Structures are given as C-alpha cells and as structure tokens.
Amino acid sequence: MKKNTALWTAFLAFMLISNASFAQRMLTGRITDGTSPIAGASILVSGTKTGSSSDAEGNFSINSNLESGQLEIKFLGYLSQLVKFSKNKDLGTIVLAPSDNQSLEEVVVVGRGVIDIAEGRMTPIAVSTIRQTEIEEKVGAQDITSTLVNTPSVYITSQARGFGESSMNTRGFDQSNTAFLLNGQPINGMDNGRVFWSNWSGLTDIASVVQIKRGLGSSKLAISSVGGTINFVTKSTDMKQGGFLKQTVGNDMYVKSTIGYNTGLMKNGFAVSAMFTHWQGDGYMNKTGGQGQSYFLSIGYKVNEKHNLNLMVTGAPQSHDQAFNSTLETFLQNGRKFNSNIKTINGVAMNPRMNYYHKPVANFNWDWKIDDKSSLSTVVYASMARGGGQSDRTDASKQRVPYLAADVNNHQWYGIVSNYNRKLTDHLNFNVGFDLRDYKGEHYRQVTDLLGAQSITHSGNVNYSGPLTASNVYTTNPWKAWGAKPKNAEDRLAWDYNQMIRYAGLFGQLEYAKDGFSTFFQGSLSQQQNSREDFFLYKIGEGKSKKVNNFGYNVKGGASYTVGHHSLFGNAGYYARQPYQNNIFMNFKNDINENAKNEEILGLELGYKFASKYVDVNINAYKTTWAHRVTSNSRLASAKDVEKYNPTNNPDILVVGDYVYSTNYGVKQDHQGVELDFVTRPFTGFEFKGFASVGDWVYKGSSTTIVRNQDRVELATENTDLNNGKVGDAAQTSYGLGVKYSIIKHLSVDADYRAYDRLYSSRQAGQGNVLQLPSYQLLDVGASYKIVLSPTNSLSFRININNLLDKFYISEANTNLFATEGTSTWRGINTANNVLIGTGRTWNASMKFTF
Template sequence: MKKIFYYSLVFLLVLNSFQGYSQTKFKGVVKDDREKLSLFGALVSIKADGTSSVDQASVDFDGSFQVITTKTFGTVEISMNGFITKSIPFYGKGDESTIDLGVIYLEENTVTERDIIVTTSSIDVIKDRKTPISSSTMRNYEMREKASNKDFIELTSQMPGVYTSRVGGGYGDTRMNVRGFEQNNISPMIDGIPVYDLEAGIVDWANIASMNDVASSIQLQRGLGASKLVNSSVAGTMNMILRNANYDKGGFLYNSTGNDGYRKFVGSYATGLLQSGFSANVLLSLTSGDGYVKSTNFEAYSYYIALGFKKKKHDFQFKVFGSPQWHNQRVSDIALSTYIERGNGVDDPNYKYNSDWGYLNNEEYATKVNFGHKPLGIFQWDINFTDKTQLSAKLYGSKGTSGSTNFSGGILGLSWDYFVDANGQVDLNTINSFNSGEPTDLPFYGVVTRSENYNGQYINSIWNGDQGNGFVSTDTGISLLSEITNQTFYGGIINLSTQLTNNLKLNYGLDARKTVYNKTRIVNDLFGADGYDPDYYTTPSFSLNTNNTALPEPLLDFTKKNLGATPVDYKYDAKIAYLGSYAQIEYDIWKLNFLAQGGFNRQFIQRVNYSLGNYAESNPGSDVYDIDNNTSNATSELPIDGYNAKFGVNFNVTSKHNVWANAGFVSRQPVFVTVYSGLNNNVNPYYKNEKFKSIEVGYGFRSRSISLNISAYSSDHKDAETPYYSPEDGNFGTTSGINRVNRGIELDITVAPIRRLILNGTLSLGDWKYSSNAIFYDLRPGSTTPVSTLYINDHKIGGAPQLMASFGADYEFFKNFRFGSNIKYADKMYASPSLERYDPAFYGDDFAFKSPVRLPSFAVVDAFASYRFRINVTNFIDLRLNIDNVLNRKYISESNTSYQTNGVDPSDVNGATFNENGNIYNGIAGGNNAFFGLGRTWNFTVRYEF
C-alpha cells in the first residue's frame, strides 16, 4: 500500500507540469466606504470561471495589495468579513502588464457568514452578527499550519470553553471537554451528518484523525448549536465541513517530520469547476510514528475522493472519506507514585512510562492496541429552484470495523501486580509459562505448575468472577482478546429552504437513519495455551496439582489454528433506527434577527442476542457464546422519543456592536448500553431521557483592528446516567439521577494594533457543580446492596479547568516570514473519579463526603516560525516549524481518583496516611492515578503548493 501511496504522490507532482507562465499584475488599495479606513486582511482573489480561485493575496495593513495571475480573463474579487464582496471583470493578453485598480471601496454588510461559506442548506453554520449562538471557527489553512503532530481535535484548545487532554498519549486518543461537559455530550458532524456513537455514547476521533487534511473548515458551536437535527448535542456541535469537488483548482504535496519518529506525507489535487460542469478533488495521506509515550506506535492512512457535477439549478456532490489506522495505547491506570518509581525514585516522574506492554520471547509486545476503518460515503443533491428556494437531499452510509485488545482470564486469583516485571512491564513470559503448563514461580504460592483441564490440554477461558452461582474462576489462564464492533449505518436528510418573504426564511426537513452495531470478541493470543473455551468454568480450588472439573464440559475446542476467526464469549447486535422531523424559522426586521427551531424524533432500539449455549440454557443470567448453537434471540423494538426547541435573537446596535441571546431545551434519549443493562436482553428498569436547559447572552464588537466576543451561559443538565461496564459482566451497574449546573463566562479577542502584528486572547471562567446526590443501582444478580446513595451534591465537576486563559502573538518580521507564540494557562481543575466512589457503604466516609481533589495549575508555551517563498507565479513552498510545550513543562492533565493527602495510603500495611509516608507529588497524594500532558514536541513541515 505504501508503494501505491508514493506513486500517487508522483502522479500529483507530474500534474504540476501543465502550468502557464505569462502573467498580469493587479494592484490597488482597499478601504471601507464610510470611514475610508484601510481594510487590513481583506482577501483579493482571481477567479477564472466565476467560482474557483486560481490566485489570491491579502490586503496589507495600509490597504494595499498586489496579486499576480497567468489568466487572461476572469474577475478580480475583493471580500472581507462584514462587507459586501465586489467583483471586477478583466480581459487581457497576459503580456506581463500591470493594472492599477486604484482605491476600491467596500460597503459594510452586517449579515455575512463568518469564516464559513456553504452552498447547501443541509449544513448549518453560524452567521456572524446574525445567528445568536456562540461559536469558533478554524479554516483549512489554520488547521494546516497549527496541526503540527497533534491530534486535530487538540486545535480546539485555543477556543474559549474548550479543554483537551491527550489522556494516555496514543494517536487519536485525545479527549475533549466543552464548558465542563464530557465529549459524549458533544455532537460531531461531518457535512451535517451526525457521527456520534448511538450504541455506547462515545466519540471516536481516531478514525477521523486526518480530518484536518480534508476539511475546508471546522466550526465549534458551543451550547445549543445551530444544527436543525434532533441530535445528541447538549454541550456543543463540532461541525466538520468537507471540501467540495469544485474546490479551488490546484494541489499540494506535504511532507512533515517530528519528534519520536513522526512522519506524515500528503498529496492532493483538485480540478476546480470545469466548463463541462464536472469537478474532482482527491487526497491521500500517510501518518506514522513511534509515539511520545513508550510503546504507542501508530500508522494511519487517509483517503478522500470528491466528484461533482454542477449545471444550472443542479449541484451533485459525491464524497468518500476513510482513515484506516492502528495505534498502540496507554490506557491502564498509573499512580503518581508509580511514575516517580519509574523516574528518579524521589521527585521526578517518568511521564512517558507505559505499563501496557512487555516482552515475549525477547520481543517487544504491545497489549493494548486500537484499530479500525470506518469509511463514510455521502451523496448530495442540491436543487436551486430559484434564488430563494433550495431543496437539498443527502444520502449517506458507512460500513466498517473497529476494536481494541484487552486481557481476559486469571491465574490463581492473583492481581495484576504479580505479573509485572522489575521494569514495571507486563511479565508475558510468566503468563506464557503458566498457560502452557511449565513450572512458574509465583509470589505467595511458590513454584506452581498448571494442570491440564480438558483432555490433556490447557484451555483458557473467560474470567468469570463470583456470579452468585458458586463458581469462581481461579486458574482460567490469561488470554489477549479483541472487543470488535462491526458498524453499519445508512440514512438520509432532506431539507427544503425557502425565503418566503424578504424578511422571513423557512427550513423544514426530515432525518432518517438505521444503525447496526455487531459486538463480539475474538482471540488474539493464547500465550502458550492449547485452546480457548468460553463455556469453561472452574470450581474454587486451592489444590494446585489437581485437575479442576469443567462445569459443564467444554463445548468449543478453540484451537490456535482459528485464532481471530471465531467469535467468543458473546455476540449481539445493537440496532437503533430513528425518524425525525424539524422546522426552523429565521425572521429579520430592522436591526433584529430572530431564530426559532424545533424538532422531534423517535428512536427504535432492539437487541439481538446470538449468545445461546448449553451453559446459558442452564444459567439464564449468562450469555456465553456457543458457536455450535448459533441461534438468535431478539427483543421487540423499544420506541423512545426525543425532542428539542430553541429560540434566539440578535440585535445589531450599530455597524460595530451587536448583542444576542438564546434559550432552549433538549430531551435526549439514552444510549443503547444504558437501556440494555448487560450482556443479555434484560432492559435497565431505571433508564430515562436526559433533560437539558440552557440560556445564553452575548456581545460582539467589530472594527477594522479589533474583533471581540463575550458570552455568559447557564446550563442545567438533569437525569443523566452513567453505565459501568466490564467485558465479562456487561453493564454491571448504573448511576442514575446525575444532575448538574454549569455556568460560565467566555471571551475571545483578536487585535491588529500595528502593521504585521496580530494579537489574540481567550478567557473562560466556569462554575460547574453537581446539584443533587445520585443513585447507584447494582444490576448484578444476587447483589446484597442493589441501591446506594452517592453523595455528590455541590461537589465540583472535574475533568477540565474551570479557569482557562490564553494569549498569543503573530508577527511578520519581513515579507512572508512569520513568528508566533501562544501561552495557555489552566487552573481550578479537579479530579474526576467514578461517581460510585462516593458510596460510603463501599468506599468509606473519608472518600464519599469529600470534594474531589484540586489538581495543580499549569501554563504551557507553544511557538512557531514559518516562511513562504515563490518558485514562480503560481507555485509556492511553505516551511514551518512548530514547537509545543517549549519549556518542557510537566503537568497533570487529568486524574480519575481523589485520594486526600491526609487519607490512608492503601499501599501501607500499617494504615499510615499519604502525608505520614511522604507519598506526595506537587501537593497531591501519590496514590492518585493520573495522566501527564506531553512534554516538548516539535514538527517541521515542507509544503509545495501548485
């Protein structure tokens, strides 16, 4: 595949040979028509066919510009946010002439789309000084410049209210938090299509990690968002807009290198809109590296193909985007004291330490791997009946697979601490020896030899634990399995947009979708055993040299020959279908813009269980997969309704000042794993819709040198639910009645005080806390305490800083050479332990009634330098160096535990506290699990544009 990739890049380069070199130079000055001030930053474009730009230049601080083109006819287009675009036609011979256009005055227009222009009504974007919603936008060139070797989602950390964490540091594993809400409350959308996981409520960034290469822009709409669909968003909508096939003609080759073996190659070419009406846009990329954290290697490919046809009233777009990838991960919990132990042992933690790998037969072996490929296909047909009425129809579909590896099984009931070598890595050789019946020296037990457990063979099985039926797995062997999701979804959106009067615009549409998630497990590695039997259970036994009796006898002889070919342990389908409708009204009068939107959808949820075997027949609470009895058992379709409504108003006080407000509510259906409470067809009796209410007000200011936005919000989120899951037990419990209030203020400002200097800053101040106690329901059969109160009322919500600020500067020292830096500061961030930890019956009063630990504040400095030079009139080379965390600051990016410094240290057999043991790091108890932010990283990029 790599050869195909490189040949494709060469092909793209050859296309560059078909370029012309005769040129015409246009120059002039751009000013506004009222105050006669220079419009610094206005864009001057040469358009040869009326749509696609072939040459561009930005207006300098004094208002002057010059742009060179090889085209002999077309238009010169001058555009700027907040002003009406002006077009000047030209026709010449291309004989090295210079045309002075003089002073060009642009008329102010308070109703323009800010940063994003779309031609279809099925994609919802914020319109500056009109749409009453808080938003931030990244355009393609900004993503291209700032991406470095970050995950693209990390670029949003410069937006107010947004916090991102690399979590374990794996490729595509970045976690995003908006206004104190976890990312499962954010709705990611590609070209207006929701890509939120309806089965588990997760957001999978890894499989769209190359989005910054193919998107024309990404807009984060905070709060209610502008989407007309009844989607999953309560905290914000991430609107990722793909490039159309008729994107500007031209292409580029991109080569990047960075720390820890980072490499990236990208090639792209677009035909622009041809006279025949056809167009095409193609992109290929390859990204790989060793990973900043130890054993987090990765490799990802990406492809994007867009084909278009535009003629008169019709515009057809067909797009296919995919990104097959695999990456090693760090997902296991690591205590601060362990980081220090693997560092200098005193006070300097090794924040690259990763416990999720080891050596097997002297070769490095990663035990946590994520992989997947879930391509998305889109067909869009826009019919412009008139200038005021458009019908947009969109069909889409995806079919792919994703998964991740996990250990399963056990040895003599020992914890994982017994299978860690002297270097802190997984002792795979010991596991392999035990599984295969070789003598193994284990702590506490001494030399142990596993006995054959079926027909003279060593058969691994699932770790059963105590299910209340008297069976406890103590020597089931340890296997490496993959949890696999085979995903299929398809749907459509149809939207009618019509301008009923000069002041009134209506959008009405239907949204339908069918999704099937097929969930199962496969075996990756038996580590020396002869087979795997998901039906095998052992009785409690401490007689180590006596064969344990399988109850019942194994039904599946899963040999090494079919590793990965057969589903094991469980297999089921999660089916979710929905049909929704919506309406949106925009009414403009005088200086006022009104927006009202409402929608309703009904989901149909069904579970199809293929996990019926002999053991399951005699134990109805179990779902052990039996390949010899692959029958299905389907539930009836469970209908659940959801709806939303929102209203907003914007008032343009003057041409520079505007104020706005919005309010709304959402009733969101629970995700599939909340409705079905385990690896069976039983329905969770406690599920209910989540309720979300929000009100927000804002102010905006625009002038020739300042752009400022400030907003205040208050959000009430009620009846949220968190399921607790294990691969063996399914959702063994659930926390219901999670209520919270998130309030805050956000500010962003951009200033151009002098020529060539741009300053920007953001400020986010939040007050996020739980507004009631919650309830934990233990759903396991025979539980002695099925209901517990979790004392979280008035506790701070963790996972993101409640105070964030950033300041950046970008200065052009001389023509085409720029240098910039940005500092990010974070404070008032709290740990985010699982809420069931606040149950005093299980975890004690010391933990349950105390607020989460406040983590140390931190500041991180990033910097860049870039230079562009011209090869000829149409070809450029861009050079850019990005350095993130320049000062190599070590900081805790998140923690999922909340041990107090005066609490008992679990590692101390005498019950001493963390303080008494000196087990403290930066004011935090050393027993707390944590992930560190990445230290200094760098990236150097060469981009050839033609």
C-alpha cells in the same frame, strides 16, 4: 388652474421619485477571486440585517436606505473584506483573497443548507471558527481536536495514551454529550455518543473549516448538543487544476507523507479531487507506536445553474498501541513516558493493548436552487466500520493459558438529512427538514494471537454445554479486518450480540430580521427505536429484546439587536433527549432499565459582540441544567477495590490492575459560566488574540451506581451522594493569549500561551470529596515560511514546538485520594492517585510543494 394642477403633479412626482431614491439606494457589484466569479458570497450592510448573496456570475444587488456605509463580504475559504460606499451605486469588481494560498483555495461548498455553517448568520451565537490555514499550521502530529485548544470553555487532554487517544470537554460536558458533524452528518456513536479520534485522523488533512458552536448553537438537528456542536467541513471538489506534496516529521520517529491532486473543472462539468496520506511513529509514551493511512476522494458535477452534485469518500484505517492512566507515584519514579500496559507474557515484553479500526464514510450531496426564493439541500451518507481493541486474556482452562483477543465493534450506518429553505418575505426565512438514520452494531470477542498455544478454551455461551475450543486467529490489520469476521460461534468469545437503532427526526426554523433586529425559533421532533439480539446469553432464536421506543424533542428561540459595531443576543432552549442504547439495556443483556428516562436539558445564554476592522470581541454567559442523565467512568482496581467487591465464592472476579467500570443513573448537573474571546489587528501583519472562561459546574442530588469488572460482570449496586460535588475532567477556569506576526512577506512567527485552573478528578463524589488537581500553564510556538517559485508553484515550510517549557502536569485523574499525614505527595496531591500525565515537549516540521 390647469397650469397649477400640472405643476403640483410634477412636484409630487418629483418628491415621490426623490423619496424612493433616498429610501432605497441600489448597490451593485461583482465578486471574483481575481480570475473567476464567486457564487454564493455573503454581502451584508454593516450595522443592519440588510444583505444579499452573489449569483453564479458573482453579481449582487442590495437595496439600502443609507447614504454611506460599508459592506461586509464573506465567503468560506477567503479572507473577509470591508468595502465602503457613499454616493456610488456600482461598486465595480471586488476581488477576495484566498484565506490559504497553499491549499485547496477555490472550494465549492456543497450541502450548504445541511452543513449550516454560522458564517454571516442573522442570529448571533457563541461560536468560534478555525480556518484551513490554522488547521494546517497548528495540528502537526496531533488530533484534529488540537485546533480548538485556544477556545473558551474547551478542554483537550493530550495524546499521551497513544495516537488518536485525545479527548475533549466543552463547558464541562464530555464528548458523548457534544455533537460532532461531518459536513452536516452526525458522527457520534449511536449506541453511546462517543467519538474516537483515531478513526478520524484523516480530518487533519481534509478539513477546510472547524467550527464550534458552544451551548445551544444553531444546528437544526435533534442531536446531543448539550456542551456544543462541532462541525467539520471537508474540502470539496476543487475548481482549479493542481496539487501538492507534503512531508511532515516529528518527535519519536513520526513521519507523515501526503499527496493531493485536483483535475479542476473539466469541460464535461466534472471535477475530481483526491488525497492520500501515510503516517507512522513510535508514540510519545513507551510502546505506543502506530501507523495508518487516510484517503479522500471528491467528485463534483455541475448539472446546470440549478443543480450541483458531489460525492465524497473518506477513511482513515489505522492501528496503534495504547497507554492508560497509572498512579502518580509510578510516573514520578519511572518518568512521564512510563506505560503500565507493558507486560512480560511467555517471557516476552510486549504491550498487548492495541486499537485497530477502519471506518470509511461516503456521502452524496445534492444542492437544488429551486428558484430565487427557495432551495433544497440533501445529503445521503453511509458508514461501514470494522475493528476493535485488543488486550491480553487467559482462557478458562486450569492452566490459564494466555492469549490476545480483540473486543470487536463493527457497525453499518446509513442516513439521509434534507433541508428545504424558503424566503417568505424580504425579512422572514423558513427552514424545514428531516433526519433519518439506521444503525446496526455487531459486538463480540475474537482471538488475535494464541501466543504459541494451539488453541484456547472458553465458556459462557448458553447454546453449548461445557467449554468451547477456539483455534482460529483473526487479524488486527485494519485493511484486512473486513474479512476477519468469525462465522462460527466457537470463535466468538465472552459475548456475541447485535444492536439495532432506528431514528427519525423532523426539524424546522423560522427566522426574522429587519433594521438590526432579529429573532428565531427552532424546533425538532424525533422518534428512536432501540433493540438488541443476543446469541451468547440466550438460546438461538430467543435472544431478541423488546423494541424500546422513545420520543424526544427540543425547542430553541432567541433574539438579537445590532447597532453599528455592537450586537446583543439572548437564547433559550429545552431538550428532551432519548437515552443511549447502552443505558437502556442493563447488564449488557435484554433487561430494560427503568431508570433510563429521557434526559432533560435546559439552556440559557446571553451574549455581546463587538466587530470592527481592527478588533473583534465576544462575551457570553450561560447556564445549563441537566437532569436524569447517565454517566460512566473507569479506573484501575486497587487492593481496596478487590477487598470490597470480590465475593468469597469467586475471589478472582477482580484482581489488582483490572479495570473497574461504574455507571451512574439519575445524575443531575448544573453548569454556568462566562466566556470571553477577542482578536485585534492593530496593523498589517500583526494579530493578537486571547480567551478566558470561568465556570461553576456541580452535581446535584444523588445517583444509583452499578459497578462492573472488565468482563462486564456486575459487582455491586451503590447509592452515591453527589450534591454540590464538582464536575471533573475539565478545567473550570482557563485563559490564554496568542500572537502572530509577519516579519517579512511570507515569513511569520506565532505563539500561544494557555493556563488551566480548578481542574477536578472525574471520580464523582459530593461536596468536599472531589480531588482538585494542581493548575498548570503551557506555551506553544511556531514559524512559517513560503518561497514563491512561480505564479502556480510554491514551497512552504512550518515548524511547531508544543509545551516549549516541557511542563510536567496532570491532565486528568479518576480517583479521590486526599493527602493525609504520612502519605507521599506531589504539589499537595497524594501520589497514590490514578492520573494521566500530559505530554511533554514535542515538535514537528513540515515541507509542502504546491503546483
């Protein structure tokens, strides 16, 4: 009996050990770049949600119940790798190849919990990622937005208006309603949500990743991500010593020179990376020249295994002349480079329209690995900007003396974002954090050129009786703009007010994942306080407005299920977003707008993803409704506008060619559509990709419209019927194909074809009253070649030709003039419409020496 008991005990012990061994196979290995360990790499068992990350020495271990399978290994800045496993428990050393051998490849990414890159996220989302190689190859002389042209539901207009003048729409929503983040820091203007790409020209040099999460996305912040969220992740402090020199040239005398250097990780734990760029060019359209610089400094310090610190400072001071929309007839008669801003003033032909700006940004990141289950990421940031937009004016005297003046938009902005992450169990993860911002904007007009006059007169400041005289001139040099603030009221023309915005947000996320199933819930609360102080329209000491407090929130949730290479997901979310300050205070005064309610956004998404070694496919369907929103647009005043809006007692309040601004309150939009993107790698050195998106974006109901002239004087209040009118300014149907082929080692060619259809005017109107523009197609080509001079030195060449076929097309319009009998037309379009013609054939070439 004792013998039988011993046998049974041994048998049961053997079975338990065997079952435990079968149930949990321990997979181990080490991730390196060939010389140094890679910490923080993502390791996931394909077809499951079982995963881990590498430690400071690159080591990892994963418990898996699979007899065989493969691991998906990913790390930002390196090519993803699939590693098969069967009976082997120790996979040994796995070497990841850099995604770009020509640039800062060993990037230390800081602020991981704040930046929130969707690399290896458990919950799938509608996301597209553009890595450093493609950014460097494709941008050339364009804005950073050009990296997203081959993305579903994204529409980018050209830079025909001038350097940095591109614009971007996502799922039919403009830039003010798409959230832009720099290393997790919000960069949309706090007063109106806008983003001006001329202020961010340096991003083309310092971005390591650009990621767009369309629709709800995965950002935990309470931000304006109605169309989507675009995250720009900059290069951080490089661990490897070395540098590069790069020279770029392009059409219309474009020249750009860049130098970068990295100290590498020094014995004292510090590492420094720095970069400086100078660019200049004549501009594509007539008299739209510009020049500028960009700078980047990143200082990293590894305190110990638990604490990493990084300080980054970047800026892009620039100035450039501008072009605006003109009638189609004007472009057809004078060519697509015609610039209606060119004027003869005092006998001299000039372009008085110019933008100048300098917006340095600094952020300090602290990553704290508290223990194996928890971490804290914090970024403290500051931005102080100086600059404005110049135009021609006439003074208040009887002689109507001409002069140039700038509408100044200075600001100072401070903030902090912090996120705490806690692994509650093997399958449950929790995040909580806060977002604080403090903003002050200064707005006034100042003289930049007296055009030979001794002084000019102006009026309107209620603190003074009679006209004032201004004789001081202030610079438009972006470097010197810091000292160009007028100290006396006589030099502040037309308006003089400050905007103050304070914001506090709290966010959290709970995420569960097990055996191919995952679900998440996100929520955020925010309080925003808006106030303004006016020194022009109110007596000194009486110009402080009431403090307007608005409470906002959002909730998002979703689930996904993965089987093998297939994933299905669904997300839903609701936003109650506070109105921007420019919509809270009416008529640019302290009058509070009763129509400025919280905007209500409801988003629904479904998606399917197939991922394998040879092909990746994503299909997404979405529906977004948006109520109580405020929109605005502008157009050049026509003779009909002058007749309609000019009062008899003030016939000069609006003249032909002035800008007319319309603000629409109570707008409701309904956007729905389907998106597809894929990439296939049938054999080594060949990549074929494509995208397509079909949307149905319409307005619902009616809105109240306030019309103003370019001096912000109210001309009229109208009721506009918008029901079922098409949303314009972005193509509702788009598709494209791209190919990249390595002919031999280090020599590759690529091409991208895109087509756009169902593009409508941005001028809002009801069903049947919105102008549809002609469809168009574009073809871009490029080639790259690299010469390896030594193990550490290389010489790289790149050439791009955009719009190879020199296609003449309308990229946007802001009028709704239909063709009638006797009117002049082009491809069925009335040539009296106010349009922007897309950029024709352009080119750029670069050479880069890496050492």
